[in-house]
Amino acid sequence: MAKHPDDMMEGTSKIKLTTSDYVIRGIGYVFISLFAIASIFPFLVILGSSFETEDNIINYGVTLIPRQFTTAAYGLVLQNGTIWQSYGLTICLTLIGTLVGVFICSMTGYALQRRDFPFRNAISFFIYFTSLFQAGLAPYYLLMTQTYHLNNNYLAVLLPLMVSSWLIILMKNFAKSVPHEMTESGKIDGAGDFRIYWSLILPMLTPGLATIGLFLALGYWNEWYQSSLFLQNKDILPLQYRLYKIVNEASALKNSVASQYVDVSNLPSESLKMATAMMTTGPIIFLYPFVQRYFIGGITVGAVKG
């Protein structure tokens, strides 16, 4: 196990540093600061512009600090109740998809790392093969629309994002870290395999569950791709696909506001896009600092060992 980074820093700081140590450290502070600022700068521009008047955006361009503070764009977005319906839909998809996905992936991941499960290699390969060779978009599209008839059905967004071989492998690695003796002790007490998984193993897997749960939730919240394939004629759209349409289609922009209040010809399209972007992404920006450590855990377990 690695030493805690800060212990290491303390250890090294007692030794005399050379000039090039200071130079590299200086470069580090400058480079990392600039990179960090560049990482959030575009968001600040969108945020600033979403509170700017449309006239100012047209005349002077987007801005960090609004020249004339207004919440008009947000007002317009909120006047049309469908943004809340989109919120409701996205939250439902995210909750259902994440809960069911975590359940399936953790149950399968646990079973596949059981040493006494004779079919684990066969099933593991059956699942893993799906990431090696895919049919491609056209056969998948035809299957979903012509065979399953999922066109304009929210299941076409909910189902394809729910399980992936990568998440199952990640869960398998997390489950491996629970000692096999836990399973053995459950068996001795007469518990069945599902009961061992549900009552003994799951409580010990919380960090792993949180990690794959957050990957799933992020996938659902940011989903626009499956929607663009299958939800073209729906009135209520998932948030990011709603944003996608507002950004790309003038007609969608018009529909996104309550038309009786607005003269269509001078629709504040630029500030509306900015406000919609903030509304649809806001929850992620507020939440991600608190959950990013689970993603870091997932990357380190998944990337090097995966």
Next chain:
Amino acid sequence: MSVVNPKKVAPYSVKRSLGKKIWNSKTLLLMCLPAIIYFIAFSYAPLPGIYVAFVDYNYRKGIFGSNFVGLKNFEFVANSGKLWMLTKNTILFNVAFILLDNLLAVVVAILLKEIQSKMFRKVSQTMMFLPYFISQVLVGLLVYSLLNSDTGLLNAVLKSLGQAPLKLYKTGDPWPLIIILVHLWQKTGYNSVVYFAAIMGIDSAVIEASMIDGANGWQKIRYIILPSLRPTIVILLLFALGGIVKGDFGLFWNLVGRNPILYQKVDIIEMFVYRATVSDFNFSTASAVGLYQSLIGFILVLTVNGIVKKIEPDYSLF
């Protein structure tokens, strides 16, 4: 991770009959059943549909009722030069992504380690991680807000300096560079995590010893940190090579996908397949190109895995 590891198979499992094995592990099999059904429904069921690549698809006749045309769909895209252009673009972009991604991620990880203040490091890492969490749709809008010639920030700055505005959305030439920069902007925070973890895993005694021996900052990086990152770099590069014909569709589509002037310069396999499927309903051509991509990808992954198995058996996929 190893999917097939013969050494660990329980010894008694060989002797029992198949029926008995199934009966004894029925609960575990049932626990895998939802996932098995899932992959049959969404990953294996589309496979027979690949046949559409070999027919002249007719909506009313369906995939298997349409006229068989052999390799004509492949010849069509290959002869037009399209297939070669798409393959070349996809691979060149991926080569640039793979090399620059890893280079920048290593640099960021090394410099991040130099940051002494814990608070500073945490805050900057959190900031650099943000672009990873947002949808590609928003990335498209962010880039548009910065670069478009009417209201974009870049041109507002150029205007205030008395320069002529750049009409970036009317010419394809700068877009390979823009796409690469945006990709690095979005993925570096994420990519550097693995390298940062690897650097933090280096035994601090080794670094201290080198410093007592008089190693300067550059020598520490050159002779201790970089060599200990080498296995990680090699493995990540190799696996990235396995995916070299797979494009980052979301990024390309949201930056340039809806603008023919731009995408003709940077068209990749995924964008062609998406347009052929969703806009043109040309399922046969789309599937031919998709199958070509899947086959190359499949061969590449097998090759890469073979190489990894030779040099670092612990990391091989199967």
